[in-house]
Amino acid sequence: MTNAALLSxxxxxxxxxxxxxxxxxxxxxxxxxxxxxxHGRVGxxxxxLDSLAPAGQRxxxxxxxxxEFAAALIACWERGDSVVLPADDRPETLAGVDHLxxxxxxxxxxxxxxxxxxxxxRWGTLDADALALSLYTSGSSGEPQRLDxxxxxxxxxxxxxxxxxxxxxxxxISQVSHQHIYGLLFAIxxxxxxxxxxxxxxxxxxxxLSDWLGRLExxxxxxxSATPYIPPGAVLISAPPPLERLPxxxxxxxxPLVLARIHSSGAxxxxxxxxxxxxxxxxxxxxxxxxxxxxxxxxxxxxxxECWTPLxxxxxxxxxxxxxxxxxxxLSSPDWQRQADRIALEGSRFCLLGRADHILKVGGKRLSLTxxxxxxxxxxxxxQARTVSLPERDTRLGAIVQxxxxxxxxxxxxxxxxxxxxxRHLSSAYESTVVPRYWRFVDIWPTNAQGxxxxxxxxxxxxxxxxxxxxxxxxxxxxxxxRCQVSLEVPERLxxxxxxxxxxxxxxxxVLVQWSVELAREHLPLSGTFQRLxxxxxxxxxxxxxxxxxxxxxxxxxxxxNERGVRLSFTLQGRQGVHATGKIVFTTQETHDxx
Amino acid sequence: MANALELELKHLIIDTLxxxxxxxxxxxxxxxxxVEGLGLDSIDALELGLALQKTYGIKLEADSEESRRHFNNxxxxxxxxxxxxxx
Numbered sequence: 001m002t003n004a005a006l007l008s009x010x011x012x013x014x015x016x017x018x019x020x021x022x023x024x025x026x027x028x029x030x031x032x033x034x035x036x037x038x039h040g041r042v043g044x045x046x047x048x049l050d051s052l053a054p055a056g057q058r059x060x061x062x063x064x065x066x067x068e069f070a071a072a073l074i075a076c077w078e079r080g081d082s083v084v085l086p087a088d089d090r091p092e093t094l095a096g097v098d099h100l101x102x103x104x105x106x107x108x109x110x111x112x113x114x115x116x117x118x119x120x121x122r123w124g125t126l127d128a129d130a131l132a133l134s135l136y137t138s139g140s141s142g143e144p145q146r147l148d149x150x151x152x153x154x155x156x157x158x159x160x161x162x163x164x165x166x167x168x169x170x171x172x173i174s175q176v177s178h179q180h181i182y183g184l185l186f187a188i189x190x191x192x193x194x195x196x197x198x199x200x201x202x203x204x205x206x207x208x209l210s211d212w213l214g215r216l217e218x219x220x221x222x223x224x225s226a227t228p229y230i231p232p233g234a235v236l237i238s239a240p241p242p243l244e245r246l247p248x249x250x251x252x253x254x255x256p257l258v259l260a261r262i263h264s265s266g267a268x269x270x271x272x273x274x275x276x277x278x279x280x281x282x283x284x285x286x287x288x289x290x291x292x293x294x295x296x297x298x299x300x301x302x303x304x305x306e307c308w309t310p311l312x313x314x315x316x317x318x319x320x321x322x323x324x325x326x327x328x329x330x331l332s333s334p335d336w337q338r339q340a341d342r343i344a345l346e347g348s349r350f351c352l353l354g355r356a357d358h359i360l361k362v363g364g365k366r367l368s369l370t371x372x373x374x375x376x377x378x379x380x381x382x383x384q385a386r387t388v389s390l391p392e393r394d395t396r397l398g399a400i401v402q403x404x405x406x407x408x409x410x411x412x413x414x415x416x417x418x419x420x421x422x423x424r425h426l427s428s429a430y431e432s433t434v435v436p437r438y439w440r441f442v443d444i445w446p447t448n449a450q451g452x453x454x455x456x457x458x459x460x461x462x463x464x465x466x467x468x469x470x471x472x473x474x475x476x477x478x479x480x481x482x483r484c485q486v487s488l489e490v491p492e493r494l495x496x497x498x499x500x501x502x503x504x505x506x507x508x509x510x511v512l513v514q515w516s517v518e519l520a521r522e523h524l525p526l527s528g529t530f531q532r533l534x535x536x537x538x539x540x541x542x543x544x545x546x547x548x549x550x551x552x553x554x555x556x557x558x559x560x561x562n563e564r565g566v567r568l569s570f571t572l573q574g575r576q577g578v579h580a581t582g583k584i585v586f587t588t589q590e591t592h593d594x595x
Numbered sequence: 596m597a598n599a600l601e602l603e604l605k606h607l608i609i610d611t612l613x614x615x616x617x618x619x620x621x622x623x624x625x626x627x628x629x630v631e632g633l634g635l636d637s638i639d640a641l642e643l644g645l646a647l648q649k650t651y652g653i654k655l656e657a658d659s660e661e662s663r664r665h666f667n668n669x670x671x672x673x674x675x676x677x678x679x680x681x682x
Contacts, residue, residue, distance in 0.1 A: 393613075395638055416616050423634060432636040438615055465615065492618050493609070544618065 006155040006193050011038070011074060012123050014195045018229055021067040022171050022197040024212035031219070032228060033200065038071060040118025045075030048114045053102050055080040055124075058134075060097050062089050062179060063106035066198050069178060070188050072105055072114070077132065078124045085179045087136040087144055088449070100134070100146075128152040135181055137292040147292055148332075149181075156329040157185060157295050158193055160312050164299070165286065167196035170260055171231035173203050173212060175238045177449050181292045182265045186237045197231055205480060206242070210250040217254035234258050238285075239266040239451040244273040244444070245477070246280045256282025263288060265296075266451030268352060270383075274302040289352070294339070295330035298350070307349040316350060318343055324350070360389055367434050369397075372426065379425050381407040384445060387436055388458050390465070398462055399436035400453070405443045410575045412492065412545025415441070438462060443487070446475045468495040471515050474547075476523050482554040484523045488515070488572075492544045509538040512580040516570035520552045528565045528586035536582030540574070548574040557585065564588045601673050611646040612639050624669040632668070640666060652681035 014020065014035040021033030049059070059076055061083040063069040076083050086097045089108050098104070104111040126132075132151045136144040167190060174187035191198040203209050216234060223230050236259055243264055259281060265288040269277075277285050284303050290296040298308035298316075310316050315327040315336075322342040331337065342353040358369040369387040376385035376399065383402040390398045401422070409415035419439050426435045440461045448454045464472045472489040479485070490497075490507055497505035513536065520526045542548065551571045557563050565587035572580040605619040608628070612635065626632040629640065644662070647653045653676065655662045665675040 396613075412616075412618065416621065419616055420634070432630070432634065433638050437613075465613070492615060545616070 006158050006189065007126055007128055007151060009078075009123065009126055010193050010195060011035075014038075018195065019197040019231075020070075020191070020195070021200045022231065024171075024173065024199045024201070024203070024208075024215060026215075032197070033067060035195075037118070038067065039121050041068065041071035041114065042075045042078065042121040043119030044114040044117060045072045046079055046122060047119045048112055049075060049079055049081065052112065057081045057102040058100060059083050060086060060094065060101040060104045061106055062086055062094070062104075062108045062111065064202065065107070065200065066174070066178060066188060066202070067200055068114075069106070070192055070198075073133075073188070074192070075114075075121070077126060078122060080124050082131045083133045084146075085133060085135040085184070087179055088177075126151050128155070133184075135179065135184070135292065145293075147181075150332065153295070153330050153332065154185070154189065156313070158189055161185065161190060161296070162194055163312065165235075165261060165263075167191065167194045167235060169196050169232055171216065171234040172196060172198045173209070173234050173236050174199065175203050175209070175236070175242045176266070177202070180450055181295065182239075182288070182290075182450075183237065185295075186263055186265075205478075206246050206250055207480075209236070210252060210255075213254040213258045214251060217258050220258070233260045235260055236262045236281075238262055238264050240264060240269050240273060241447050241451050243269060243277040243285065246277060248280055252280055252282070255280075259283045261286055265290065267447070269302070271302060278303060291339075294326065294328060294337070297326060297328070297339075305349070307346050307351050309349050316343075316345070316348075318345055318350075322353065367430075372397075372399075372430065372434075372436075375426060375429055376401060376422065379422060386453060390438065390462055393465075395433075396438065397434065397436040398438040398440065398458075400440045400442060400446070400458070400461060402442050402445050408441055408443055408547065410547045412543070415439075415489075415545055415547075438465060440472070440474060442475050444475055444477060464491050468493055473519075478523075482524060484552050486519050486523065486550045486552065487547070488550055489547045490542060490544050494544060497544055504541070505544055507542040507544075507579075509536070509580060512538070512542065512572055513570075513582070513584070516550060516552060516568070516572070516580070517584060519550060520554070520568050520570070524552060524554055524568075526554060526566065526568060526586065528588040531563075531565065531585040531587045534567075534583040534585060536580070537578075538580050540577045540579045542572070542574070542579040546574050546576075548572050548579060557587075598673070600676060601669055604669060604672055604676065607646055607650060608633075608643065611642055622669055624673075627668055628666055628672070647676070650682070651676050651679070653679045 016036040017034050019032035020035050020038045023031045059081060061072055063072060073083060084097050084101050086093050094104065094108060106113065128151050130151055132149050132154055134146050134148045136146055172187055172191045174183060176183040176187065178184045178188045187198065203212060213234065216231065220230055262277065262281060262283050262285045264285050269285060269287055274285055284301045287300050288296050289298045289308050296311050297314055298310045300308045313329045317325045319325060324339040324341050324343045325336045326339060327334065327336050340355050343350040344353055355370050360367055360369055372387045373385050376382055381404045383404065385399060385401045388398050388400065390396065409418050423435050446453055446457045446461065448457060460473055464470045472491050474487040474489060476484050476486045494507065496508055496511045553569045554566045557565050557567055565585065568584045568586065570580065570582060571578060601624060602619060605622045608622065609617055622633060629635045644655050647655065665671055
């Protein structure tokens with residue numbers, strides 16, 4: 001068996017003709033990226049770093065391409081440097097990290113990238129107690145926190161994972177960002193240490209996954225003695241959002257033949273989603289429970305056991321409040337640490353009971369938000385609920401409620417009726433002053449890239465309260481990079497409702513066009529200046545309180561028209577039919593000066 | 596036919612209390628404003644009292660029997676404003 005310990009730097013001794021990367025969209029002959037090429041990339045990154053600063057630096061690293069990210073990371077480590085991984089590539093996030101680091105590396109503004117030519121790598125020493133990297137929490141419980149990880153911590157955790165779930169040369173396909181701990185460990189460091197190939201790109205969409213698995217199966221079947229190494233199967237590194245949304249109608253025939261294992265982390269997978277993933281992909285999901293702070297704590301396969309089994313080496317206990325305490329070799333401190341989750345011990349295993357009570361003062365009264373979430377969860381048709389305090393208003397609460405799709409209210413009256421009924425449901429246990437005043441009903445639980453309902457998403461869900469020009473935003477789902485669907489409601493107090501028709505307030509068409517443009521700029525890579533409208537129609541009036549779906553799609557302009565830019569198509573549809581549809585042309589600056 | 600003052604008061608209630616799911620049409624002039632009916636509570640009563648003072652110059656004893664009577668429904672509130680307004 002391969003010695004997989006991080007501290008022994010297994011990448012140095014990897015068989016150079018075996019693949020570390022795998023182009024999943026290609027077939028066997030040109031799919032593999034051998035270790036020899038990877039070593040050349042490590043050398044190229046070291047040459048770049050040498051030109052920037054002497055060894056012993058901290059670098060900001062953000063790179064989407066997994067192989068290139070891995071090469072940059074190893075280049076830093078082998079030089080005696082460490083890295084800071086920003087959570088995302090937003091300018092504010094990067095600016096918040098700059099003061100810690102020498103320079104930016106990667107696919108970001110001002111990021112240095114290694115040259116294309118292969119160079120010989122230099123191997124250094126990895127000191128168990130040295131800082132390997134810093135990364136950030138997902139910000140679901142407050143602002144993101146920076147966490148430092150030493151080599152020994154990463155080594156301990158990777159060793160446990162390799163023992164429980166050995167990769168054995170299988171292809172690692174990831175659907176999660178490696179800028180965070182879970183993706184970093186499972187999708188980058190484990191393949192590097194266990195010498196298993198990783199997909200050369202993140203697998204963002206189910207269509208891509210179906211295609212990749214199909215190709216790998218076909219490649220394996222056509223394998224003969226002359227074909228170079230082909231991975232004996234694949235492991236999928238996933239999370240609740242992509243698993244919940246796996247479309248059944250795609251071709252998944254190859255999935256059970258190719259996939260040896262599916263991992264999910266970031267949040268607990270609902271029982272329904274777990275069954276759905278098993279049904280569609282034919283493989284049970286091995287969930288990992290943990291956090292950026294703690295690393296992995298426990299795991300489960302729901303079909304075998306609803307309870308969580310602690311990872312080897314992790315000690316678990318509870319206290320009289322039911323809170324989880326743990327002692328872990330993956331933590332920098334050997335002391336017992338209290339966690340925010342409540343558990344029920346079942347022998348050596350445990351069940352998760354949700355977050356420990358989040359106590360808040362609302363209008364001068366102490367209130368457990370967690371308790372209110374549980375009460376809301378018992379209302380018929382509620383899948384999950386989260387009560388939140390809102391910025392700018394400390395006397396009133398908001399609630400985000402995920403409902404069975406058929407129970408989502410579609411107009412003013414049904415929404416009002418549902419709210420009244422939910423208020424009555426809560427009134428038996430709560431005083432009316434603490435019952436949420438602002439309700440957001442969603443059909444898909446809104447989550448960020450890490451599968452968490454972040455503070456930023458909460459702000460987005462309630463932003464129409466602060467700005468009466470905006471529609472009520474209730475979630476977005478993507479189909480590819482250039483197409484998305486946004487759920488919206490028309491706030492009853494929308495500024496634009498006044499003064500259009502005397503008797504019946506409606507949303508003017510120009511506002512619908514404005515919303516389409518603003519939401520497209522927010523969710524899609526739309527740039528350029530507004531040029532013209534095409535075939536715009538407003539077949540149905542849109543009334544306050546109505547719920548609609550806005551479908552936005554970008555397509556390139558026809559080049560023969562001598563214009564550069566994109567065409568945005570929008571369709572705003574509700575229960576009554578289409579409220580607005582049309583296309584908007586945006587052009588980018590022509591640069592013909594040099595022709 | 597809704598009278599102008601009642602419509603004005605409906606808007607005052609909705610805007611002051613930032614009720615997001617209530618339109619003027621949802622407020623019945625005879626229906627209780629508090630507890631059942633519109634479902635307002637003691638914090639709303641305080642805020643509404645302040646708004647009446649600011650808008651119409653009407654001062655009410657907080658939490659008195661009299662205030663409760665005026666706040667009974669929209670009709671009684673309109674009657675109070677009609678009788679006591681100074682602006």
